[in-house]
Amino acid sequence: MDVFLSADFLLLASVLLATGVVAGLIAGLLGVGGGIVIVPVLYHLFSLIGVDESVRMHTAVGTSLATILITGFASARSHYNKGAIDIELLKTWGPAIAIGVIIGVVVGGNIGSTALIAVFAIVALLVAINMAFRPEGAHIADQLPGSPFKQLMGVFIGGFSVLMGIGGGTLSVPILTLFNYPIRKAVATAAAIGLIIAVPGFLGYIYYGLDLPGRPDFSLGYVNLVGFALIIPTSGFFAPIGARIAHTISPRLLRLSFALFLFITSLRMMYDLLT
Template structure:
């Protein structure tokens, strides 16, 4: 059984990561998954976590942290009547199905393959943010099934492989089909619930009994990181939000896109070198 002194460096590193993640999440207005995964990956590496499980652990732990925050956010948005409940009902199978498929892929994929997947998706999202135009539109209302079901499944797959709540992807989908950004953001909180809960279960199953995991881990979820990061990110996010008010929406979008490009480049470099 590890002593307090054994886990002290682990705790200190995770607290520092939580401060940074909270500030960045508040600054860019994005649920912290895309920020937490690269931070976890590097912190777990500094703490000597085996490379074979490091990326898996980062993804699973990120999704575990999203569970309470997405549930809380969904409840608040639903109370205000801003959520598209019909869309969520139509995705109650599609999105979790996609997330479970993602965890199955992750269970069989190597750390290198998961880093490449994360980097490619991050780069695509960054390019979408850089070249995005408010005038872009594909229709006046959301498409019918089976296209809508397939989009929900795809959002679940891509989000599960990135350890994120799917907000950026759902916001893009809804606004391209004539919905307001406010309704898209509110509905994304519900999408986060549909992703994070099955993702949590799937990453526990996928990593069950794997060697090389750090203390306090169940499968690919590190509960010490979860317990430390939730209060720290919730506390520091408002400070990042204060910084955000000094910038325009376009500046924030461009800033987050550059952050994703930097992370993608870093992951590409870690694979090549």
Template sequence: MLQALPWDYLAWLAVVLLAAGLATGVLAGLFGIGGGAIIVPVLYEVFGAVGVSDAERMHLSVGTALAIIVPTALRSYFAHKARTKVDDGVLRQWAIPIVLGAIAGAALAAISPDVVLKIAFVLFAALMSAKLLFGRDSWVLADHLPGTTAMRAYGFGIGAFAPLVGISGGGIATVVLTLYRVPIHTAIATSAGLGALIAVPGTLGYVVSGLPHLAELPPLSLGFVSLPGLVLVGGVATLAAPLGARLAHGFTKRQLEVGFGLYLLVIGLRFVAALIWR
């Protein structure tokens, strides 16, 4: 049963969501991500505070994050494109496989218990932070991007995994591109363009799969998408994304890698705790 909250608590909750939106937008622009890596943990705590059960809590967090990613990722992409060369060839190769992968990932999430989504988030955070914190320039797979088949496989894999975690796929795509010696700023700018391709089908999947659970979800939920979370966090994040993109060009490659890696490490440990103390 969801708790009836007093107005002062709701006002505080709105302030928290607005602050989360600001942080989300800055991080989205700074690291070329759609913001899901910060939105999911924040919403997970917020929905727990209002009494959403563990069975729906992670799904609601991920679904809302994907909905927020759509405008945020688009703003981040265009802000980066204005300052950095975007590899449009990579985007064209990945477009269809990523959309198909996102549909498959959303379908898998619909039939998966919350523990699967938490494990997926921990794996994402662990692999990404390890590569960013301890990786070296010598850690490469090749000096050039692979052929069409391999690139399509990468695209499908990124698209399928992202809806399970509630991310735009930009962070994963950035790592993949840098393993083929794509410059970090070009990789970030290119990866930012993937957000909407993943988030739109992913969001629709969470809306449909959450409709049978409306009785257990907070008011103003559209399936596994919280409309207040979408408006408050997403609105501020969309406005703040260009600020992060401008900040990104004031940092070196290594500074961006370490900052993103540390952030993912902390968030991953939070979800490890959630898995242990269920």
């Protein structure tokens, strides 16, 4: 009982609750599931409390995917109620994304922490540069390509998203807008894509992390139950608020906000990687 009343634990709880607020808003606003915030925050918190480096990033990713189950559902429901989700795209892209997730889980469960950090930092930086500096309205085609290229993009999105512990919007939104897809519709559909990624993703990280030493207390595989329990209340509450805001601000502001969050996160992770 004393551990739950200590100053360190109360500080940790406060940070995790605040993280949930930001993650929920971003999940609804940008359709990214909140993982782009949760993963680096958890990674640094686990570092501060002395979690073994070999499982630190894996546990941050697994815990993030678990929270996306709740945040993504709340965000997707809000977007669905506004009729913004492209159901037909989900039908054609969903199976390919799921295949990518399975591949990503297997890879993520068998590579080291440094590789996971590198994947997160590099992919996030590339997406941020694209979103920030791509000219307004610039695109390479007027619609998504047909099979099999469309399915290959889905596999890519699913695989790298589950390696990064994110909900899919980080990759699917810029890819969709690259093919002249409306950004608000892309954000809304990305929220639903997050659920396709999170369900098999978090189950896989539980499996690969079972009985491994060095994990933080109260962990089920690579999913830390304390982090999950403290982030969920605020993230689930604020995700619909973010979704409502997404339908009231300009697409340009939405894109720049997306890029800024990714850029800051990427630089922080690269700093840790280099030091």
